[in-house]
Amino acid sequence: MMITLTEENYIKAIYHLGKQGSTTVSTNAIAQEMDTKASSVTDMVKKLSEKGYVDYKKYQGVSLTESGKAIAINVVRKHRLWEVFLVEKLNFSWDEIHEVAEQLEHIKSKKLISQLDAFLGYPTHDPHGDPIPDETGNIKKIDKILLSEVKEGNDCICVGVQDSSTEFLQYLDKNKIALGVNLKVLQREPFDNSIAIKIGDKELVISNLIANNLYVKVS
Amino acid sequence: MMITLTEENYIKAIYHLGKQGSTTVSTNAIAQEMDTKASSVTDMVKKLSEKGYVDYKKYQGVSLTESGKAIAINVVRKHRLWEVFLVEKLNFSWDEIHEVAEQLEHIKSKKLISQLDAFLGYPTHDPHGDPIPDETGNIKKIDKILLSEVKEGNDCICVGVQDSSTEFLQYLDKNKIALGVNLKVLQREPFDNSIAIKIGDKELVISNLIANNLYVKVS
């Protein structure tokens, strides 16, 4: 049974909203994520349910079935591999890749993806630090925490972002924050939860909003 | 005005049928090329006409306008660049690329294509020997002729194929015929128009059908 591009996008949205497909997701949340109306979501969710991709009970929200989850993970895999390709091979910057990867992720060819994976050297993470599922759908997650949770005095290394918006990524670029960069938390300001960090030999004060969208690993 | 994937495919079909968009094309021919019904073609052609991509008079066939031709050439450019990518970077063989390139050709991103072009080293021809239009839509054509037209005793070099079907390309592979390979026409058989050729140090008799689908340049 053929899956359409739209169905694939709904499944992906449900996956992301449901934290890797484990939680139940509301109609409204999907509508917001997909930039569409709740009534459209209801229609589509019924269809996905008939096709066996989601579990759905009226008024009770949706969750992915195993087959739905497998589809979602495969789309995520394709999306992230293409992102690596765009950055590593075509010199895109990390704030330019999302839109294009949204299109590329729907290309259907098993061989294309396995060859691309090999061509890129079997990358484990995309340019935003998110893990790339392997061919069997396995995702190995690293133990990352938000920068906002790091204690004063601790050294850490930047491993990912929570928000992948152009604005946020360009802020990071401007301040020379990139994946792999070392940071030290100098001081936390309780009043507004801002944090003073040392990056390279420079000091920088970042807001709580920023610190809440940056993943690090304490070293 | 946004152009849909389907519209793009119709424009491409009209371009190919009309020999690079110069000739008028019939409704039935388009229907056959697109594997759809003539009535569907009429509907679509009306829409394309309203949008200014084709000139159309009832019962008189269709031809591309300048803007339609520009769209077609751009799709062709993308298709052929992706084919080069698949063969050169992802180790596809030339009989496996068409289907995937059919999907990739619709990805919309100016930067993607210009970067891909650069990444591939600005190739001038795709793996089937067809020329790749440049960014401005310019196509430089080489003076190729069909192998069936080569005189006895002449040496030539294989530069392209007319038919890109899997079956034909696999026949060529099997017989070690590839782009760039030198051939010599030993003898032409008038009875069935078959041709005896020398390829490397081997002799091979090929049918007229084969010779009519292989482009060469006399050297």
Next chain:
DNA sequence: ATTAATTTTTAGACTAATCTAAATTTTATT
């Protein structure tokens, strides 16, 4: 130059995906 065959177009219907507006169910609040 009629008639026959073929091609093309029209008319009307169908599916996928969407929308608005109204109805229903659930959740929150008094």
Next chain:
DNA sequence: AATAAAATTTAGATTAGTCTAAAAATTAAT
């Protein structure tokens, strides 16, 4: 527990693309 608010679903309409069957135009053949 009753009512108000919010979320969700239904009903009915719309658009893009397609289809079948019938009508109209063109081309071919007698």
